[in-house]
Every structure is written in structure tokens, then in C-alpha cells.
Amino acid sequence: MATILLYSSRAAAQGCSTVYGQCGGTEWTGSTCCATGSSCQYMNDFYSQCLPYLGNPDCSATYGQCGGIGWTGPSCCQSDWTCQYDNDYYSECRIPVDTSSPTSAASTTTATSTTSSTSTATTPCATNWGQCGGINWVGSTCCTDDWPCAYSNDYYWQCIPPPPASELSSTSTIPSPTTFSTVPTPITSITTTSESSGTATATATTTSSSPSSTSTGTHVRYGGVNIAGFEFGSYDTCGIHTSPPYVDATNYIAQINHFVDDDGLNAFRLPVSWQYLINQYDGGSLASNTLDQTNLATYNTLVQGCLDSGASLCIVDIHNYARFNGMIIGQDGPSAAEFASLWSQLATVYASESRVAFGLMNEPHDESCQSSDGGVIDIDTWAATLQAAVNAIRQAGATSQLILLPGKGWTHSITYLPTNSDGSGPALMGITDPAGGTSKLVFEVHEYLDSNDSGGNNECVTNNIDTSYGRAGLSNLVDYLRSNGRVALLTETGGLNDANCATLLCQELSFLNSNADVFLGYTTWAAGGFDSSYELTETPTLSGNTWSDTLLVQSCVAQCFNGIC
Template identity: 50%
Template sequence: MAPRFLLVALALAGTAIAAPATTLSLYERAGNATAVQFVGTNIAGFDFGCSILGACNLSQTTPPLSNLGGVDGAGQMQHFAKDDRMNMFRLPVGWQYLVNNKVGGTLDSGNTQKYDQLVQACLKTGAYCVIDVSSPYARWNGQIIGQGGPPNEQFVSLWTQLATKYASNAKMVFGVMNEPHDVPDIDKWADTVQAVVTAIRGAGAKTQMILIPGNDWTSAAAFPTKSGPSLLKVKNPDGSTDGLIFDVHKYLDSDNSGTHTDCVTDNISSAFQPLASWLRENKRQAINSETGGGNTASCQKYLCQQIQFLNQNADVFLGYTGWSAGAFSPQTYELSEVPTKNGNSWQDTALVKACIVAKKS
């Protein structure tokens, strides 16, 4: 489970390479890749106030933009792209925020305009920019999408509007949903995801990556046996799976919650080795869009080992984005990747400096 459930309280109180024009297929990368294609971090804030029950207190949303009274998230991304050569940023945002708490409604012009400022700041760096919908957890106010909660049509409406807005930019990436968990019927969830994929492609986003999340907090360890078999059936309208990338998360602390400053595992034998084998067997690829740890020696050791394994298996792992920079307080947040600005320069956290470093493929 990711640290997202701490956001209410917090709101109140890598290996980077040059970005390719398009992702390479499994066959193009097999035997050739020595580094993942995408590395970056999350720029959090537009998701603050959201709980694990899928309820969001919009008064606690904290836009990571200095012109909106927050931190300089645009400057953070410029630094990461220029100095660390990161080429992907994941931009979490609450579903409720985008529609101003009106499920199934149109995008709220004011809130969407504010979020778009972060998107445009991301695109200005030349990086790939992930819209990460954080209702979160496959829910709207505690009710599961398509399984007793909002019907699929209301979730599809959100994504149709977002895809229509950003379809013309090839560097936009569509993250269907942050960390579904305790979804009772994974086959019905796959049907929900299929409806979203069909809608995104139908809205004109024909080639952009779509990140497909599983159940179990989209755990990399659970994915091959629990969610993956059902989600394999999700296809593009033409029957292909081009650009449909499995979205997995994995933290390195004792309970996989991402809430402790110490790390105890590199997740290789328990998660990423089995997942790599499963992906190859099924000719698919994945991205680890949330991972990280404290700025401690143990996390530097294990996260660097985990990243090394992803690079060594870059035919099936496209990349990773760390959790998290953005609006978090580097003084109080356990997993802060927030750089510190000194004059005209930025200073990275110890973990970013140790592990999220450039490696050419």
C-alpha cells in the first residue's frame, strides 16, 4: 500500500535517459536495452486530502505551483529534467477535484485550468507527463466503480474529457486509476478498464501510453497471479495491446506501506523477478510508477539494487517514478524526494542522489 492515506494529515500540518519519440516494443528492446526508458518522480499536491476510501476533501488540495500559493513544482521538474535527466513526471490529481465533486459531471473549468498549469509545466521540460487519477483506489466516496458505486459510464465520462483535452500531445500518458484495492471482482474491474481504454482511444489519443492498474494496491508482487490474468484481456479497439502498459507499485519497507524511513528488501526475488518472467511469457511490459523510501542508508542500498534489476530487465520494465516530490514538506514527510533550492541551484535528497542517477542505454 502506498503512503497516499497520509495525505490528509500531511496537507494539514532512477536512471534517466533522453526520452524517445515513442516507446519501443518488447521485441525491439529484447537483448538491446541496458537501461529503462523512463525515470522520474511524482509531483504530488493536487491529490492531497484524498483517503483510502476514495473520498477527497477539496479544501486540503495543495497545488504544487508557486503562482497558486504553493511550492515551486514547475521549478522542481525543470531541475529534475535538466540536472538529473529525468524524463517522466507523474501528476496525481483527485477525480473529485477535476469535476468539483460532481460524479459523472463535466470537468470543472477552474480546477482543471489549475491542474493544467502543472501539466503544461511538465510538458515544457520535454518529459512525458502522466495524468494519475487519484479518486483514489477505484472508488468514489467509498463506493467501487462499476461494482455498486458509480457506473462505468461516469468514470468513462471523466476519461473521455481528459483524453479529448490532451489527445494531440504524444507525451501525455493516461494513468487510469491510482491503486485499486479490495475490489471484489477483478474481471468486472477489467471490464471497467476496457471501457476506459476504448474511450481514450476513441477520443483521439491513438498512440499515447495508457497505464493499466491491478487490484491489491496494484502490487508488483501480486500482479502476475491476481490481477494480471484478467487484465490481459484489455485491448485497444483494433485488438492490439500497443501502448497498454501495466502499472505496478512496490515499496521497500517492512510492511510495504511506504510509511517508514528504513528499507528491508530490494523486492527482486519476491516481486520483480516473478513479474519479469510473467511479462515475458505474455509479451507485455510494465512500469513501476510508485516506489521509494527514506533518505537513509538502508533505502539507498535496497532501492539502488531494485533499480539495477529494472535496468537489467528493461525489455519488460519501461521505467519507474519515485514517490514523491511536489507539495510534501521535506522536513516532515518520510519519503520526501523534494529538492531544496539554494539561490539559483537545487539540492537533491540523499536517496535521489544515490539511486536516481543517469545511465545510458
């Protein structure tokens, strides 16, 4: 750590941006190089950021030798630095210089032979949609056609198309650099409402902030909340929906804009029922299983609002508990082919939106409901059903998006461990991605803070990190996924808006930040259509032009993502 700090100071002194500082974007006039140990990574057209370097570890370290007569080591440099010529016997990895500088001509013409000086061959840039980075990656880190090289996880970066100008409307909100490099102003006031049935709720007023330069060293890539509502109506955990929900997409989008603009959050999960998407509420059949264009347009308003906010991730989540009106998908309910057809239609709609992720199914479980199979999901059959959906998504042309894989057992951590009888972990490890690799297949995890992990009890008792209260422990899940080179998203967690729950939630999210190589991020439960009477509400309230967040959002959800958990 001392060495890294020394190099960072040396780089900063010479004009490079510090780790987590801005290094590019439209109208950016500051430095475009980064301190050692980091590299400039594209976030959107208006913002590139110095993030920890994840390229080829075999390249020479910053300020290390990279060429010269008799040199037999690497001729490439870490942290996007360039190999710059000193003399025939020595070239060194240094901060990139302007191309007009006289020294730049020598930066790629180092001597690598003991007998002659030859130019190092230029590696062709990666093809469109090809891999361009990641741990142990030894190929090219640039993309043809000037496509940006975008982070998927620590092991996989991909060349994706830049967003078209039509997506950058004049009303779009671009994420502020505070998402990574600054922290919000501490809470200045907390208003606690009257208690009802022993439950207290609280709101924390968000005030304007003066950006601070302090932040923690590591944190997850995505942080945000669920925007519930499109899965409402005659809602239950058996996937039974016999009446449509009332939805207010305009209000939901306003909440998202607040979370992005005022709280620096960048990820939102958008639950919706299968019945809503096909407008089928007869309590039984799928009918034609065709997307209803009116309902799709309404839901798409929310998805597009999420994208237009500048969010980095908008998750389309089918919220049916692996069931359609009580019957298990792929078993006694809709067939795997029908499930795949639903996802094929959705993937066709969002094939060009790389920031849309596909949450295949919310919380599969083994409760009986109305299933003739007794409610028990056969994990191998379920994995085959998920594989059919993955194949359909990729065949529809959606090849760049993350796909969230849900195990059974309500997607709690314990279901994925190989020692658990559910068998979810080993079964889902076998799912393959036609787009290549496994880096875009993400394990979906839900963990609540109450005693039975449901979110339905009043008292928060655990941070889910260890094995107390029958948990598997997020620490054990991290070890399992890391050993298999896989990643996860915590897409539901939460508790009451009180100090005890805030303490435990902050501990949980801080653990995720410390293990950001495995956990890509989190979306907590839930804002959107919930009002203040709901115990786990994270819905902000608007008074005039001022939004007020719930206690958990202000003290944990936003602050942990901004590095001061």
C-alpha cells in the first residue's frame, strides 16, 4: 500500500488524475492520464474515470523498464502508461505524453533484441463486441471503430458501441462525478414520524453538497434501489396475478432522477409481472404469450426513463417466483420454450441497450402454491429452463447485456453453496453463454436483515456476513464464487428505517464494497409504488422542489456507494 501511495503522489505531481478522479469526457479539459495502479475507463460520453487497473499484470510496472538493447522483459506498461525511450539501452514506463511531444515518437520503438533495435509490432484492436480486457487478458485493450472498451467484471471487458446521439436528449441527466469521487453532505436533519405498532419510520432531508475529494479505495460498480410497482395488483409469492396494477411511471422516473442527481446512485431494478407484460389476468393460461403493446409501452416508459437518467444499469426483472398462476415454469406450468419466448421478445426490444440487464426471474422457491409437483423445483430442470432463456436472449441480438441467474431457495446465499441440498450453485455454474465466457452471467442474491431473511419481521438482527441466524454467510458465498471466477449482484436487501437496521445495512454494504471483485453491486428494497406505511419503504418524498430520503437510503444506500459507509 505504501508503494502505491508513493507512485500515486508522483503521478499526481506530474498532472495525472488521482484514482477515482475524472480523466475524460465531452468538454473535459483536465488530465487524461491516471495515477499508477489505475487506468482511464469510459463511463459515458461526458465522463471517464480513473479506476483500478485491471489489465495485463505481466506488463512492466509504472516507472519500470520496458525496453532497451539486451532487455528480455515485457515491452508493454501497466495503467495505460507508455514505454518511453531514454537511450538505446533503456526505455521506461512513464505517464503518457502528448502526441506532439518529441519524445512520443520513441515510445513504441524500443529495442528488444540483443543485436538490433526493432519496432515493436502493433497489436490489432479488438473487434466489435470482442473482449478487450480483464484479469489475465493478454490481448488488445483497444477497440476497432473507436468503440469504448467497457467493464463487465474484473475478468471481462468488452468492445461495445458508443451510445447514439439520439439517446443523449437535452433533458437527459448525466451522472455526476460524485458517483465515485465525492461524498454527499452529512445529514443535517432527521425527522421521525409517530410510531405505529411499534414501528418507527424516518426521513433524512437531502441538502445540496459541496463536493469533497475524499473516498474509500474500493467499492462496487453499481448501487441503487428497486423501483417497485409494475408487479403489483393481485400480487403474491405464487406468481398469481388476476388484476392489473395501478402504475405511475412519471412518479417512478422522478424518483430515479432524484436518486441519480442528488444521491449519486446508478442502478435500478424494475420489477414487472409476466401477466402485465402479456395483459393476461384470467388466472390461468398464457394465451398467445405475446407482449401486449399498450402495457409494454407503459413499462418501457419506465425503462427509458431509467436510461435517460444516466443510470449505468436498469434491470428488467420478471417478478413471478418461477411460477405462472401457481404452476412452476418448466415443470407443470409454462414450458421452458414459452419462458424463452417471453425473454426473446423482451431481448429484441432492448438488444441495442447495453445498460439494460435481464433479471430472468425473481425468487424461485419450493412452497407448494397450486403446483401439482408440490411446489418443489427440480434444480436441473430449472437450470435447463434458464439456459433456454439465455440462449433466446442472445439469439435475439442482445449480446452485450448482463443476465441475472436466480437459484432456488428465494436466491439466498445458502442456496448456491455446494454443501447445500438445493444444488443451485453447481447447477447454475453449468449454464453457458452463447456470447462467450461467463462474465455476463451474474448470480442473483437476496438477503434481508431480519431473523428469517424475509424482510417481513420488524427487527433487524444480522448483517448477513457470517452464519448467524441460519445464514450461509455472504463471506462464504464470496469465497465460493471467487474460487470459480464468477460474480454476483445483491438485488434485494433492506430493513426498517431505524438506527439498528441502518447499522447492519451499512455493515452489509461495506462488506460488498470490500469484495467488489465478486459483487458487482446492489439494489435495495424498495422505492417506487410503496408509500410511507410500508415498513421497508425507501420511497423518497417530495415537498415543493425538495426530495427527502428515508433514513436507510440517506445513511447507507447512497453513502456506502459514495464511499463513506
